[in-house]
Amino acid sequence: MRDKIKKEFSKKEKIFLTQSYFKYPLPEEMLKELSEELKGINRYPSGGGYAKLRQVLAEYVGVKMENILPANGSDEVIEIVSRAYKGEVLIPIPTFSQYEASADRGGLSKILINCLHDGVYSLNYSAQQLKEASLVWICNPNNPTGTRILREKIVDILQKAKGMVVVDECNYEYLGESVVDLIDKYENLIISRSFSKNFGLAGLRLGFAISNPQNIKKLAIFCQYFRVNRMAEKAAEKALKYLDYYQEAWGKMKKVRDKFVKQINELGFFAYDSKANFVLVEFKNKEETERVWKYLKEKGIYTLAGWENEFSGLDDQFIRFTIGDEWEMDRVVEVLSDWCRRGDLNPHRHTPTTP
Numbered sequence: 001m002r003d004k005i006k007k008e009f010s011k012k013e014k015i016f017l018t019q020s021y022f023k024y025p026l027p028e029e030m031l032k033e034l035s036e037e038l039k040g041i042n043r044y045p046s047g048g049g050y051a052k053l054r055q056v057l058a059e060y061v062g063v064k065m066e067n068i069l070p071a072n073g074s075d076e077v078i079e080i081v082s083r084a085y086k087g088e089v090l091i092p093i094p095t096f097s098q099y100e101a102s103a104d105r106g107g108l109s110k111i112l113i114n115c116l117h118d119g120v121y122s123l124n125y126s127a128q129q130l131k132e133a134s135l136v137w138i139c140n141p142n143n144p145t146g147t148r149i150l151r152e153k154i155v156d157i158l159q160k161a162k163g164m165v166v167v168d169e170c171n172y173e174y175l176g177e178s179v180v181d182l183i184d185k186y187e188n189l190i191i192s193r194s195f196s197k198n199f200g201l202a203g204l205r206l207g208f209a210i211s212n213p214q215n216i217k218k219l220a221i222f223c224q225y226f227r228v229n230r231m232a233e234k235a236a237e238k239a240l241k242y243l244d245y246y247q248e249a250w251g252k253m254k255k256v257r258d259k260f261v262k263q264i265n266e267l268g269f270f271a272y273d274s275k276a277n278f279v280l281v282e283f284k285n286k287e288e289t290e291r292v293w294k295y296l297k298e299k300g301i302y303t304l305a306g307w308e309n310e311f312s313g314l315d316d317q318f319i320r321f322t323i324g325d326e327w328e329m330d331r332v333v334e335v336l337s338d339w340c341r342r343g344d345l346n347p348h349r350h351t352p353t354t355p
């Protein structure tokens, strides 16, 4: 097995586990169909406010087209929402950096709430904070911890919040749980989804918001008419016809991820249980983390450390590994275990308490 890992590794040389995108090849037939669409790029995307795309997305999600607002990536959903609901925004750190970045651009006043204590990420907004905020973020599963947020917790926040609650479900297809069924019950709920992480369309940029028609109309005021490009629109329609292919790929990724978490924990490090396509590992301190990050880089393995701009409020003793092919993750484990065996690296453990 080790020989196999090394043989494959020497062929490929570098392993990139930084950005979290869909790492499998896209269905060949789909790419062929999509390349045919290039002939049409002299034309604008479909008019009428993306009626066809909204219909296709609505069918996939199980809502009506009036509940859908397509956007240029879910980054744009974050941006639009931050323009539409001015005031105070609650951001549950450590989390995805763009909630903060969009809040800054929109001139919102940010309240960063630390939700990570002793190895457990748990949303802990106070009733008072929820009463005062105009916008509340929930990232489910959370990036970078990969934590699944329980439905009861989301409902509790929806009931207590006076402002808009946005649940970022850009990794929904890996988690397999959603609060979409609550959009009619709670008028302060918006959900954000993406085609980047699960359908391999990160480079084309397609995301969408899901909410009740009144909220969708309000959000539409804050975005451009032709914000989603024609190829992205066509690609989404086609990708959804290949769901079986994607489901198989998601299943494969989950197996590799769970094996990686287990192996890292067996080495004595602290890997967070993840429901997304990345895994957060906590090391002893900043110094140790820098050594690991540099050592992995020397070995051709590129990862995202806590000090990079991808995350809000992530401390320096963390590294996030995007899940790649099985041999790539095996290689990471091999490099770390060799180092541990030499007695040069000290594993770090929490005894997590239940949230």
Ligand SMILES: Cc1ncc(COP(=O)(O)O)c(C=O)c1O
Pocket (backbone or CB within 6 Å): 020, 072, 073, 074, 075, 076, 096, 139, 143, 168, 170, 193, 194, 195, 196, 197, 202, 206, 207
């Ligand atoms: C939690 C979260 N939300 C949103 C995004 C943005 O995704 P995109 O704009 O590619 O749809 C990302 C990308 O890393 C993310 O991790």
